[in-house]
Amino acid sequence: MELFNSEEFEKYVRTNYKLLFTLSPEQNYQTEFGGKCDACQKDAFLKIHDRAYNTPKFRQNPATQFTIFFIQCPSCSRLSFLHTVSFMTYKQDEDGDETDDHVYEYYQLYRIPVIEETYSAKHIPNTKENKTLIETVSEASFCLANGKYTSATIMFRRAIQVIAKQLGAKGKTLFNQLEWLKNNENNLKIDLTDVFHDNAKIIKDIGNQGAHPDDDVDLHSFTHEQANGVHDLFLHMTYEVFMKPAKMKALQEELKKERKLK
Ligand SMILES: [Zn+2]
Incomplete structure (x- = not known):
């Protein structure tokens, strides 16, 4: 060559x-x-x-x-x-x-x-309803792993919008959808924490900075650490939606059964 x-x-x-x-x-x-x-x-x-x-x-x-x-x-x-x-x-x-x-x-x-990995999507059950979410997270992770940090932030923002819609959030913009989630009971009846709402807002705002270049040129690019931070907050959000309620329920059921509670 x-x-x-x-x-x-x-x-x-x-x-x-x-x-x-x-x-x-x-x-x-x-x-x-x-x-x-x-x-x-x-x-x-x-x-x-x-x-x-x-x-x-x-x-x-x-x-x-x-x-x-x-x-x-x-x-x-x-x-x-x-x-x-x-x-x-x-x-x-x-x-x-x-x-x-x-x-x-x-x-x-x-x-x-060496083996197929879906670490970033590890909390998300592999079901038909979650297909779009898993694909979005997988694309975000690919961008992150390949040094495309702006694209990664935009894809993580897209992923939280997919979650918001799955939770039944109403509204045309992500801002309105996240507000809706704060004030209404969601489809899965999950009691979302303040941390969840805070993480969602930060990921939304950073993703917006990726999609729409700010007047401040200092904000035009993203570091590896910043994109990783967005990833970590996102991971916490998926834990809260897909893992925590199921784990909590299983623990409650087990204790109730063992202690013969009604
Ligand atoms: Zn590792």
Whole structure:
């Protein structure tokens, strides 16, 4: 394979994919790296079990290399393949001249899980009614895992609107639907907490900032941490709707039965 325009290729990768890590030549054989697990969203030292290099034989830019890492998250034990491309970059001295000193910058092109994962949708039962919600959450998680943080915030906002509608919320706008949920009994008769309403409002507002660029340019982009924060609040909301009531009911029934209560 020959990269006919390696400069354009490098520019595209640097713009669209996330920098995974930067390694000096001595660090090139390390067996773990600090990062955030795309699947469970926890900070962890991800273990590198194996790696495979794909170095095109004929190429214009000897500094470009594709590497596949086989990694494991110590927190959730998930195994994944990380497909990366690395660029060799020479460091500059004080005068801005290139030195012989170089580093390898690894960009994550994509991650392929070994088993199908639906961590972000883990609280949502896989039923026909929840199909749209699960698809929306899955798309949000994909954006999050692939460094598309603005898209992720917009998709999480969409997901809470799907939940609001499933709960029977009335109103044309998400604002009105969330207000309705505060003041009316929902379809599932769940006693929603203040935390639920607060989380919904924050996700709505941040998603709106993603969809409609603010006058304040500081608010135009989103960091990985901010998008992860939106994800975590969302996860809590799905817990409250899909898990907590069922768990509570099961516990109540069990105690009542054991204690022979009516
Ligand atoms: Zn994990």
